[in-house]
Amino acid sequence: MPAQEVLNKYTKTLIKRAAxxxxxxxxxxxxxxxxxxxxxxxGKELKHFNVKDGQIISHLKKAGVVVGAISGRDSAAVAKRCAELKMDFCHQGILDKAAVFKKLAAFHKLKKKDIIYIGDDINDLGPLKLSGLAICPADAPVYLKEMVDMNTKAKGGEGVLREVADLVLAAKGILAKILKGK
Ligand SMILES: [Mg+2]
Incomplete structure (x- = not known):
């Protein structure tokens, strides 16, 4: 069963936490x-986004999972992508990501265990530490990867969010239903 195959890659503890x-x-x-x-x-910034990440966001939202970006930079391309994918929020130009993380957690009434944070660099350390499940892409610096709960197989831009979303949806038993067309 494909949804089970997704879960086979992870430990029971990790699946419980993702659920x-x-x-x-x-x-x-x-x-x-x-x-x-x-x-x-x-001088306008251009970025590559991956359709794999975009595809899964509507399913996360349908499952009641709050989805949003906290970016240190500020770019029109990111604002467009966030709007296109109907993310719950898109905070850009953020110097203190931990402060924004705390405000968001309070606003959405979320506890530490409720939140996954995915980041790839030192400015993500704060939110990574505040999250219940801290995740780095495969190409994040080794010292950061060693500090978190999980590293994705995907590198940045290659479906990192998709990999995490698949785990969460599979752990909740929702991926199996999506694959059955329910
Ligand atoms: Mg980054």
Missing amino acids: VVKAIFFDVDGVLTDGKIIYDSD
Whole structure:
């Protein structure tokens, strides 16, 4: 069964923790993207996003999981992508990500165990420590990867959010229903 195959990659403890998750907060550069920033001739930022990540967001939202970005940078491309995917929030230009994380947790009435945070760099340390399940992409710095609960197989921009969402939805028993067309 495909949904079970997703779960076979993880420990029972991790699956239990993923099953109770009510929110996935994430960084953008290096998580939803490969971290590369391209400038056009007008100095406008261009970024690559992965359709794999986008596809799963509507399913997370249907499952009642709060989904949103906390980005250190500020770019129109990110705002567009967040709006396109109907994320619950998209906070950009954030210097103190931990402060924003705390406000969001309070606003959505979420406890530590309810929240997954995915980040790839030092400015994500605060929210990674505040989350119930801290996750890094495969190409995050080793010292960061060693501090968190899980590393994805995917590198930034290659479906990191998708991998995490698949785990959460499978752990909740929702992925099996989606695959059956329910
Ligand atoms: Mg980053």
